[in-house]
Amino acid sequence: MTLEFEDAFIGRAKNRHFLRDDAPATTPATDRERGTSVDDDMPRVAIVHDWLVTYAGAERVLEQIITCFPDADIFSVVDFLEDRSFLHGKRAATSFIQNLPFAKKRYRAYLPLMPLAIEQLDLSGYDLVISSSHAVAKGVLTGPDQVHVSYVHSPIRYAWDLQHQYLQQSNLTAGAKSLFARLILHYMRNWDIRTSNSVNHFIANSEFIARRIHKVYRRSSKVIFPPVDVASFEPCADKEDFYLTASRMVPYKKIDLIVKAFARMPERKLVVIGDGPEMAKIRARATPNVEIMGYQPFSVLHDRMRRAKAFVFAAEEDFGISVVEAQACGTPVIAFGKGGALETVRDVSSLQPTGMFFPTQTPEAIVDVVDAFETGVFTFTPADCRANAERFSNARFREELRAHVARIAPQFVLPPLPDEEKPLAPVKDEPQSDLRVLAVDQSGALGGAELSMLEVVKNMRGDVQTVLFDDGPFRIALEAVGVKVDVLDGKSLGDLRKDGKARPGAGMLRGVLRLLRGTLEKSRNADVIYVNTQRAMVIGAIAGLISRRPVVWHLRDIVSEEHFGRTQLAIIKWCTKLMLEHVIANSTASAAAVTALTRLREERLDVVFNGISAEPFANLESVGQHELRARFGLPQDAFLVGCFSRLARWKGQHVLLEALRECPDMHAVLVGAALFGENDYEAELRAFVLEHDLADRVHFLGFQDDIAACMKAVDIVTHTSIMPEPFGRVIIEGMLSKRPVVASRAGGVMDIVEDGENGILCSPGDAAELARVLERLKGNAPLRERLVEQGYVNATSRFGTQRYVESVEKILTDVAQRARKRG
Template sequence: MKMEFEDALAGGAKTRHFLHEDTPAVRREHSAKVAGGAPRVAIVHDWLVTYAGAERVLEQIIACFPDADIFSVVDFLEDRSFLRGKRATTSFIQKLPFAKKRYRAYLPLMPLAIEQLDLSAYDLVISSSHAVAKGVLTGPDQVHVSYVHSPIRYAWDLQHQYLQQSNLTAGVKSLFARLILHYVRNWDIRTSNSVNHFIANSEFIARRIHKVYRRSSKVIFPPVDVDSFDPCAQKEDFYLTASRMVPYKKIDVIVEAFARMPERKLVVIGDGPDMNRIRAKATPNVEIMGYQPFAVLHDNMRRAKAFVFAAEEDFGISVVEAQACGTPVIAFGKGGALETVRDAWGPQPTGMFFQTQTPDAIIDAVVAFESGLFTFDAADCRSNAERFSNERFREGLLAHIARIAPQFVLPPPPVEEKAPENEAPLSDLRVLAVDQSGALGGAELSMLEVVKNMRGDVQTVLFDDGPFRIALEAVGVKVDVLDGKSLGDLRKDGKTRPGAGMLRGVLRLLRGTLDKSRNADVIYVNTQRAMVIGAIAGLIARRPVVWHLRDIVSEEHFGRTQLAIIKWCTKLMLEHVIANSTASAAAVTALTRLREERLDVVFNGISSEPFTELESVAQHEFRARFGLPQDAFVVGCFSRLARWKGQHVLLEALRECQEMHAVFVGAALFGEDEYEAELRAYVLEHGLAERVHFLGFQNDIAACMKAVDVVTHTSIMPEPFGRVIIEGMLSKRPVVATRAGGVMDIVDDGENGILCSPGDAAELARILERLKSNEPLRERLVEQGYVNATSRFGTQRYVESVEKILNDVAGRARKR
């Protein structure tokens, strides 16, 4: 088998922990054992053939339990120092022909082999598993704790990549391999039930554990020997990447990027199957050093100005090692890197992220790194790396086992924690928040403000993965991601007819939401599809459902079928509706005849903090970051690319505004790629390419808005609210918005913004020209807009209003 199993280190989500077999009777029996002598501990590892990431974890587990016995499928180690000289008890595969070099070929036999290891004499079993170790057989009086580097990735999400790399995509061998992997998946799920406690090596892997095994896990990051790396504050003018050269590490993408930046030097350390292909792409400014001993790697890590990392890793030890050297990281913003690198826009940053594994994205990140807009301190990098030290790992592991199995480790004395005197009292409200999207749209950003500031216990269910999940977990909100891909083609206009696959997908979402709703006092649904699933789950589980309506439910936005579903779900299944504007409230009342006591209008609250943090940064710095012209008058449009959002209106207006530039921030999120193609074709057809800038999706909207002179809102249909208008006001930029929908709750024409007719490009052009030539007008709009945004649309009032409604609804439900 050609897949490199040892590369699979991983991560997951913070959850509660349950000891499946830890009953009082079991504890009494274990206490009797301990009284008669020390508990016996067994440590089970997949295979012992090298010293890599998983073996570093094993080394530290042994340090915690030095008297433990070791078990493994095979043991062919030559250097046994990290095992303290111990030899593993092995399976029958150890003696099979060619096992030393071809042990991976015996994967079909490994489930059977691991089950033949006799651990019946041990009280505590700790498995270190990225393949089969967790499948050992244990009895009801034994406690099995499994440290999971990843569920068997080549049998789950990497199956197709594994088959491709092994040349097993077609033919009889392919069929046989697929049958084996199917068997392995079934065995993997079945044996997960015999584990008492799961530990994940990152949040990323905890989510994978939950998705595959439907089990919670504690996150304890894997150990990194940070003491072996010395920090250095004096950096030299080169970038470094170091890795085994295999396809998923994306070293070739990094090399391609630097080949297009001949003024930047890149040093590449590592070897592997892709070496020749990568060498062929290297230019004179790219030095391919191949495999190097630790001393050389260490020296280069200390001196490099930044470490570049383009893989989607479950954890990524090299990223932590670079920071231990005081070196910031430029990393792909997915997987474990999100947990080990502090982003450039946060406090004490240690690196920055790029969003796609492409040369262009890496080039943009390097340019931003070189711009001087960000500063990185070697001491901050080192301090962040120390969170993942060997000592921290041992402390975390022993403390966790002391909590879940105190009969084996004496727990530390309890420390009484006192709440800060001025802190608001916690609420006992339990909320299940449900959203259909993994993207960070306006509805999701508004929901984020609610759940991160709510005082009760909030758990979130999403129907898709993405930046929204990352943002929620970053503020400590528990998240479960359900598979909602089958709903991806369902459109608001009702033109998509539900097929069998879509109906099966709905049932899966309903089961998952229903499972989470049973522990909630109230279900808080945020979007239309989430409302339908949540309403049915609430009906079955007998939980009240509150819909935060962020749409105008009219024929302009929805098809007849969707409107009928919304109407009857709202009338029959929802306890309460929160509308984000008077326009949204009026539309839902017209559709459903909802009684006044079941409907509240609560304007969205938007935090001013991301904008005030950038007050000291000059506009030219933001323009340099995004590659915008320094001297031009720039108009910004901030929204996902969709026809009803009206980006084409601004392009038409730009033809009349000869000296202006336009910036479009946003992507085509929901099957609207055709519209994006039309916009780009229009730009080329009318010679606007030099004056139109498509920036795609951007995380930092505040920085983007600070880079422009005017913020425009161009929707051609009534907008439910108009979050971008508030953000424009907070960024202290004059705002032009269309005269319809929720916008009318925000803008007083000529006072804090200027209104124009939806779809009227000529009027928009006249307004933009007027703003360009009238600086006093711009200043007055900015001043009044900022006052309006901070006084009427602050987050505190918003969150308190929503929380009060949820509390009231839950309270009424309890009395019934």
């Protein structure tokens, strides 16, 4: 080491020591160095976050830090946020990882590069650096005249005390991959310790994490609990007879333990809210007393939290925001007695307890503590729970953070906190997209696939042009909402069937070439080709290959031998593997089928549930059912069971007619026409009605534009498909019409209906079972009312049009951008 280098090194080390927690803060940089006027002591602030991909606990902290320092600039390893509202319109400066392949979905795979990435962020122009870190953010490089305050959610969990758990869950306990992973984690630990020396002041999010910081870094830290939006939760004193747990379904949350425990307590009901990788595993373990609701919006979560008798929490969390949220609702907590919960829940040894702890993460321990809770020996009041939650409010966090920064860095004049009564400035509307989309569909009829596509193209912000292979009501509907439409001559494809029984002749091949030429001509001005149906996919895929435009297929079928012939399946398989950029599946059933057929990689497939607008149904709220029945010529006093679908054998209208023979006091209403050459089936239905003297109880309404009015005219909506349905749009529409729904237990229906909660499921094709269910519903008004209530919540919260359209548009935009980068 040269003498000059040694002197410089010692000088930097002295400056670094001077800024440690046990010493006063450094003097500010000179005005010339900071580029500010003498009168301006306001620091330039940089906020560094690990990665921006979602809005969870760490991001809630980030949101409040930004509120304290509204002029700060944001830095992050990657930024793939869709909802940016909590950043108040800010965008993060990112690292080179942002542009690496598959970074959006697999950013964690680049963990070995993150130390290098975070060190490349240039923060040299800032006076105050605040890092929000649970991985690498605290490792950002800062100079001796900069103050670096690190709010630590945890030292890197999977590199320290959770390493063995991480390796086990990742199946990396042995072999070459395990050795490589252990070497990477060893490197991360060394880097983590080294970079802790460049932090001037640590803030821990709990005493638990403060102990972890001291053990790992040998540094002291100030504890400032994370912010919880307590004001958004309202306490409720009237508790109902069910327990609640809510969390992302990942292994360390231990939702499976809670479900196992309640499986041993069939007399006690558990409600589970959340989604994630372990959803299928948890559903498989659920017993009838366990309701798996999946993802739910805040309104539903809030409602269940307020009404639950207790909130059950089995994870070892650093803090545990949901535990505080439950208490803000006046709901006591049953939690694993380790980690942050020990600081946020007051157990029965306190004068004003707010919950109970169980000692081990086992089903037996949970059963024991729930039994103790049920004895009523201990008293938990909503007022005590709420008062305890108030200790963790947003306002309290901002006050403590600012006070701490003012104490450790008195040279800075901090910006005033925003007026609590005044909302922050609204985020500016995003500019209209410059995305150019060519949407292609094979049909002119208004089937379910076309109605779902209509919602996308009429609400998309970019420039959308549509090509249809046939004329009809779909073209009229598109033009009515201002979408440009070109109709190509696809009549020569009319005899081409899904089952592959029709053989392509010379005329059909000429027709295919005409469609290809027309689609190819329109595609040259598009950034992406969006194909909606199977025939359109084949034509669009070839056109995209020739024009070098990426093709996205919105898959609305289950591509299996039940629905398609071998030739069609082979065409689908190779077009998908070789010519398509991306596939959007409308249900998990559709996604599973196309994955089984094509072995499509995960990054090329997304599941986006169809969105159905509630507006047509809401517009009829003030219209009496008797008026709607009069409009369609339906009997006023009859109990009407409706079936809403095109007339096709696999849609199963005959099952309803067979069930009707066992339900003499009911009428059936069939809404739909034989759209795709299925006239023989319609004739069979009408013959069955005459043969069994059902003519006065079966009402064929044919094709109807106003489905909402038709559904509100009946008493029950049925879905009778005898083969797995790709999605089941009619089920959502039935829920929006506020009618109880009975559906076939198969396919995409399973994404929509929770049996006995928001609808009733029947075995496909079982007319006797359907008849029993219909009779049960007819005689049980409270059950019908409960199904209607839960069905409407399910339809509006999970299947709204905004989320649907935004998800599809985001996928199309991402695909187009990737194509541009490839040149």
